[in-house]
Amino acid sequence: MERAVADAVAVLRTATDRDWDGTRAGRLEWSCRHTAEHIASDLIAYAGQLAGRAQHAYVPFEITLDEDAGNADVLDVIETTGALLAAAVRTAPPGVRAFHPYPFRSAGPEGFATMGIAEVLLHTHDIATGLGLSYEPPADLCEGVLTRIFPHVRPGETAWPTLLWATGRGELPGRAPVAEWRWNNTLVVPAERLTLEGVTPAAALDLSAGGDGGLRWVEGGPFTGTREAAGMITKAYLDGVHRPEWGMFALVRREDGRAVGAIGFHGAPDEDGRAEIGYDLAESARGRGYATEAVRALSAWALARDDVRALLATVERDNVPSQRVLARAGFVQVPDVDDLFAYELRP
Structure with missing residues (x-):
């Protein structure tokens, strides 16, 4: 988790002076700013689910940034929420599971960590695409996401293009485009x-x-x-x-x-x-x-x-x-x- 966040933030910090609010994030309907805030929201939500041992629904809270928070501040929040999720994962006792809807209504520490990494990798790609930045995460992180929460997806020659294809963000030779997708936590x-x-x-x-x-x-x-x-x-x-x-x-x-x-x-x-x-x-x-x-x-x-x-x-x-x-x-x-x-x- 820490490595995924560090790599992502390092890339995005090179463009904090740009207009994130007025720039669409890749293929998403969201702006780059909204997408960055979404990353932080998901990371803290996963940390809350796991730390609070929520069993039947999402813990009813959300993160709100200060009105005067700039793009660099949002990245600080991503680093903080990423650290909180990493801590929640490290300190979770063996066998602990908490509510997540897809597809079997729960996930364990490994599942929440992997979903958090996926949020960071994929949405950093979206923001980087919108801002015209070059971004490719480490191959082992991409492979870890695929082999843990995309078990139904046949591996491709390289992990990053396969992950992008599996989430409707790219194309793979010989495979139909993906319009709808969900990851798959263990039963x-x-x-x-x-x-x-x-x-x-x-x-x-x-x-x-x-x-x-x-x-x-x-x-x-x-x-x-x-x-x-x-x-x-x-x-x-x-x-x-x-x-x-x-x-x-x-x-x-x-x-x-x-x-x-x-x-x-x-x-x-x-x-x-x-x-x-x-x-x-x-x-x-x-x-x-x-x-x-x-x-x-x-x-x-x-x-x-x-x-x-x-x-x-x-x-x-x-x-x-x-x-x-x-x-x-x-x-x-x-x-x-x-x-x-x-x-x-x-x-």
């Missing part, structure tokens, strides 16, 4: 002792490469199946077919914030409304009912949707513990699939 499904936290493409890439995906794991985690599933998510993202709500979820224990395993779908529901699930636990977390709890929670979420008519799970014939998990979660055995035991759950 979280609550369970009794666990929280099922959506895994972003950024986290999946790290997990598949042998990292921790930004999670604190119990001993022996993540297990092989989790890393393999992360590789599937990464491939789907790179191919442009990843749908976040039908991806992978980390199983995070509420008592200590440690990940014990993962669960997820093999893809979106097919034309018959059937989706397949899979799950995996670290060896040290087995035998405690975590898998059953996770399967029940994710199944309830899926079957409450209009586009899901059945859930399928396949298990190796000698994997008795997993067969028991599915039975306890209400699945019933159906004809085998590819020499694997198959189980199905319907509403």
Whole structure:
């Protein structure tokens, strides 16, 4: 966050003597001045949501600048509100989420930080375009925005043009112009002792490469199946077919914030409304009912949707513990699939 703000402010300070009020900000209907004030408003709003742990709506306040505040003063406010958001993110306890409407009604610290960075990058571009300034943010910041809150967007050759295209600010060869867009925060499904936290493409890439995906794991985690599933998510993202709500979820224990395993779908529901699930636990977390709890929670979420008519799970014939998990979660055995035991759950 601090780097995004510092780079943006450094560029815009070169033109504080210009008429920001009378200059349109790129393709926006707003003036450059209004757009700059909007950046500050969003940063403080995100900080307020996260610090106040708002759960059902935006905290009802807004920022107002002094009447005699000049363009340089507005940039001071952007630096200040950016620092406040960064502090709110750093000090937020693990697992904290607060209200944000798109698309699952909440976001965590990483989500609010990434949205803040996106506001800075994109609206600095708008202002710079209006003022005729040259601006291109660091590639890693652009890639971080794409892999965290644009998981549904197929990556392009370079991150900045892809982000501009994804937000209706540019063109990419072979892709239709974007007229409407929204970013996508991760889905979280609550369970009794666990929280099922959506895994972003950024986290999946790290997990598949042998990292921790930004999670604190119990001993022996993540297990092989989790890393393999992360590789599937990464491939789907790179191919442009990843749908976040039908991806992978980390199983995070509420008592200590440690990940014990993962669960997820093999893809979106097919034309018959059937989706397949899979799950995996670290060896040290087995035998405690975590898998059953996770399967029940994710199944309830899926079957409450209009586009899901059945859930399928396949298990190796000698994997008795997993067969028991599915039975306890209400699945019933159906004809085998590819020499694997198959189980199905319907509403």
